[in-house]
Amino acid sequence: MIRFGYAWTALVSATFHRLWWSLHSLLLVFPAAAICLFVLRWRGRFPQQEPEQIVHTLSLFTEVVVIYMFASFLVPVVALSFGTTGLGGDREEGTLVFLLTRGIPRWSISLGKLAATLPLVVVFTVAAYWATCRLAGPAGQLAWQAFLPPLFWGAVAYGCFFHLLAALVRYPTIIAVVYALFVETLLGNLPGVIKQLSISFYIRSWIYRIGEPWGVEPPSTFLPISAAGCAAVLMSVAGASVLLSLWVLQRKEYIEKES
Amino acid sequence: MNDLAPRDDSAQVVFDRVTRFYGPVIGLNEVSFTLPPGVTVLFGANGAGKSTVMRLASGQIRPSLGRVQLLGRDAWSTEAKRHLGYCPDVDRFYEEMPGRDFVRLMVRLQGYSPRQARHLAEEALARVDMVHRAHRPLRTYSQGMRQRIKLAQALAHRPQVLLLDEPLAGVDPGGRHTLLELFAQLGDEGRCVLLSTHMLREVESLARQVLVLVQGRLVAQGTLEQIRQWLDDQPLLLALEADQQRPLARELIGWEEVLSVQVEGPRVLVRVQQAGSFYQKLNHLAAQAPWQLRRLEPLDVGADAVFRYLNQRP
Numbered sequence: 001m002i003r004f005g006y007a008w009t010a011l012v013s014a015t016f017h018r019l020w021w022s023l024h025s026l027l028l029v030f031p032a033a034a035i036c037l038f039v040l041r042w043r044g045r046f047p048q049q050e051p052e053q054i055v056h057t058l059s060l061f062t063e064v065v066v067i068y069m070f071a072s073f074l075v076p077v078v079a080l081s082f083g084t085t086g087l088g089g090d091r092e093e094g095t096l097v098f099l100l101t102r103g104i105p106r107w108s109i110s111l112g113k114l115a116a117t118l119p120l121v122v123v124f125t126v127a128a129y130w131a132t133c134r135l136a137g138p139a140g141q142l143a144w145q146a147f148l149p150p151l152f153w154g155a156v157a158y159g160c161f162f163h164l165l166a167a168l169v170r171y172p173t174i175i176a177v178v179y180a181l182f183v184e185t186l187l188g189n190l191p192g193v194i195k196q197l198s199i200s201f202y203i204r205s206w207i208y209r210i211g212e213p214w215g216v217e218p219p220s221t222f223l224p225i226s227a228a229g230c231a232a233v234l235m236s237v238a239g240a241s242v243l244l245s246l247w248v249l250q251r252k253e254y255i256e257k258e259s
Numbered sequence: 260m261n262d263l264a265p266r267d268d269s270a271q272v273v274f275d276r277v278t279r280f281y282g283p284v285i286g287l288n289e290v291s292f293t294l295p296p297g298v299t300v301l302f303g304a305n306g307a308g309k310s311t312v313m314r315l316a317s318g319q320i321r322p323s324l325g326r327v328q329l330l331g332r333d334a335w336s337t338e339a340k341r342h343l344g345y346c347p348d349v350d351r352f353y354e355e356m357p358g359r360d361f362v363r364l365m366v367r368l369q370g371y372s373p374r375q376a377r378h379l380a381e382e383a384l385a386r387v388d389m390v391h392r393a394h395r396p397l398r399t400y401s402q403g404m405r406q407r408i409k410l411a412q413a414l415a416h417r418p419q420v421l422l423l424d425e426p427l428a429g430v431d432p433g434g435r436h437t438l439l440e441l442f443a444q445l446g447d448e449g450r451c452v453l454l455s456t457h458m459l460r461e462v463e464s465l466a467r468q469v470l471v472l473v474q475g476r477l478v479a480q481g482t483l484e485q486i487r488q489w490l491d492d493q494p495l496l497l498a499l500e501a502d503q504q505r506p507l508a509r510e511l512i513g514w515e516e517v518l519s520v521q522v523e524g525p526r527v528l529v530r531v532q533q534a535g536s537f538y539q540k541l542n543h544l545a546a547q548a549p550w551q552l553r554r555l556e557p558l559d560v561g562a563d564a565v566f567r568y569l570n571q572r573p
Contacts (some may be wrong), residue, residue: 002370003369003370003371004370006367006370006371006372006373007367007368007369007370010364010367010368010376011368014364018353018355021355093351093353094349094351095351095352095353097319097345097347097349097351098347098365098368098412099368100318100319101317101318101319101340101343101345101347102340102365102368102369103337103338103340103341103342103343103368103369103370104337104368104369104370105337106337253319253320253321254319255314255319255320
């Protein structure tokens, strides 16, 4: 057990260190900074002295910043970037062989990679959201408390799902980008129930439900499900992805390409 | 210090009627062998199945049929891998990491504490002569240095079974000599070393056993001597030098052991079958003939010839 602990800790810390100091981390600062700058400019155009003004601003902030910039863009991008490179980086670089021939259970390699990846996804998302809400003034402070749960669980669900893709396919980044474009963007915005195949549907549903008292309304073609239902689906996606990724890595053969 | 791998003579790798398919393609065909402690050379051309053997033995893939065991455990299992050191043929690393950190990380992934990992990594780096160069990032290394780091990570945790896939690729001649000494040393320590190569001549001196793979089949197994003995009855090319070539050639052409005779300058090239019987008759002839036999030189009894012969089998 102690041996396993040493090995697993080494795997998590090495993966975290590599991801933290990677180009991905640096590149992700730019979209987050762009959103912050947008909010900074936008704030001046919406006075927030009166309660009605705050509610009106919150409604707009939710629609534009929380739903379109965070739920539909930044959260999946951050999750895709880190989620596919934790385990997927080793697959693409061909270094997974060094891990698979060590005396640690294969499933624990998947879990270790996820344990290093998920905190980065969550911390990056939450930190960017916190900074944005701070810059948005009183409406932002209300939005911070209200919409953190859907964004948090959305980041977790996306992170775990992209990690599963990394366990399943050799080039997970490409597949994840295709998935994000077709399933999340295209299907996620189609009328009807087909959009329920996308993770973003449940994040947006949850946000709309929370935002109802402030007049945040979904488009007429978007029929949100209950907040509890959204939470259950996002947690289930995360849990199922984790379990499936452990099972896949435990069972799957990985044949590295010849140099 | 954590418990180290047991070192006894029962340590071995077992392939028991192993077949491995890659889709419809057969990569390995009913291969059986046992590896004792010491150096065993796995020899074959590219595509012969060497890498499949290595991947099966290192538990990266599973056999389609048969079983592969390391020290009595399924090679796929975590327990088997605790006693395994694997030097893959792929040249991939965490490029930004210094060589020393990479070796330490690999030792830590075997379950050693940071302090133990430091000690074992330094020991391994010393064995591959990389102590003073291990502080540099891996991306700055030459091919030979990268090979040494791969070896260091394989042997750092002192495994009982070492699988070295083309470990001399890209290493300069001086470095090769050092590494060959290291492999011999590891074998002498009682470790089971399986070394794959397509350059048998280089490593034949340290091989306790040679496995020859051709098109996924194990076609020969044993010491080089045993394999040569087995080849004794197989066609062999000899060069004879006598003071009169044509009478010698005329004499030989009628022998049942002789397949062909060719006079080439001062030499008579003879392709023979049943070399043992041929040598006996030739001795007899040399003693009685009016001409003098000056020299007899087998042209293909070296290890490469063994391979050449085996590769040409129908």
